[in-house]
Structure formats: structure tokens, C-alpha cells
Amino acid sequence: MKKVIVHVTLKEGVLDPQGQTIETSLHSLGFTEVEEVRTGKTIELLLDNHDNVEARVQDMCTKLLANPVIEDYRVNVEEAVQS
Amino acid sequence: MKKVIVHVTLKEGVLDPQGQTIETSLHSLGFTEVEEVRTGKTIELLLDNHDNVEARVQDMCTKLLANPVIEDYRVNVEEAVQS
Numbered sequence: 001m002k003k004v005i006v007h008v009t010l011k012e013g014v015l016d017p018q019g020q021t022i023e024t025s026l027h028s029l030g031f032t033e034v035e036e037v038r039t040g041k042t043i044e045l046l047l048d049n050h051d052n053v054e055a056r057v058q059d060m061c062t063k064l065l066a067n068p069v070i071e072d073y074r075v076n077v078e079e080a081v082q083s
Numbered sequence: 084m085k086k087v088i089v090h091v092t093l094k095e096g097v098l099d100p101q102g103q104t105i106e107t108s109l110h111s112l113g114f115t116e117v118e119e120v121r122t123g124k125t126i127e128l129l130l131d132n133h134d135n136v137e138a139r140v141q142d143m144c145t146k147l148l149a150n151p152v153i154e155d156y157r158v159n160v161e162e163a164v165q166s
Contacts, residue, residue: 033133033139047116
């Protein structure tokens, strides 16, 4: 089995309302040193062994996991795990 | 300025409906090698220099950024960035 982690982040310049909400809340809790907050998501995939794992996951990203218009993504293929 | 990334993931054993939905969708797209999908979030903070950045961010996590009942979190203090 292979573990692959996909990191999806908003592209530079794309508005991040969730990040802004977190920033406002942190300020109201007294964390005034916070200048900016950007949110993203991680998708951890456990995959059966496949010959071309990275290419398959790239394909999953373009078809489902990331929106290429507003998001960037990065694929990390990690060590094999015991099934 | 300091950049800090907080990685928030669901605790082991906590149901991940979003992950299950992604898994079902990937299977319907033909990616049958997918065994399991777990989702998480990343929160990227840009902070003014503060003497105790790591402790402050830990405090932000317990107060706002992560739900200690169902989530684990990890704090990465990265290199200083130009303001």
C-alpha cells in the first residue's frame, strides 16, 4: 500500500473568506500579531500498489481533488505502509 | 515576519464523511486502487515577530484553530519572511 498526501491551496490573489474570518477571530481573541491567514486542505490517500502512483494521483487532482481555476496542488508520495 | 503552518487532521477513529465522499467519487471515476481517504486542513499564518511564536500559535490552536475533541494539530514554524 502507498500513502500519498495532496496539499491543495488557493492561488495567490484568490480571496480567502475563511482565512479572513479566522484572522478577525484571532484578533478579537487578542492575537494582534497575526498579519494574514490563508487556508488550504490536505487529502491523504491510501492506495493499493499501482505502477504509476504519482501520475494517477495527478490525474485524480485534475479530475476531482483540486479546482485548477482557483487552486494549486502539490503531491507527496510517502513511504509504503503495511496493509 | 514569521510564517507558521498549522496542520489539522481528524483523530484516528473519527468518522470522515468528506473523505468517504471523495473516496466514492474517485471509485466512480475509475480510480479503484484507492483504499481510504482522510481529509485535513492547513492554516498558514503570517505573524509579526513575537518573542514566543510557537507558544502563541499553540494557544491559537487550543482557543480557535483546532477542536481538541476530534482533531489533532501540528505546528510548523517556517523561515522568517520579508514584510
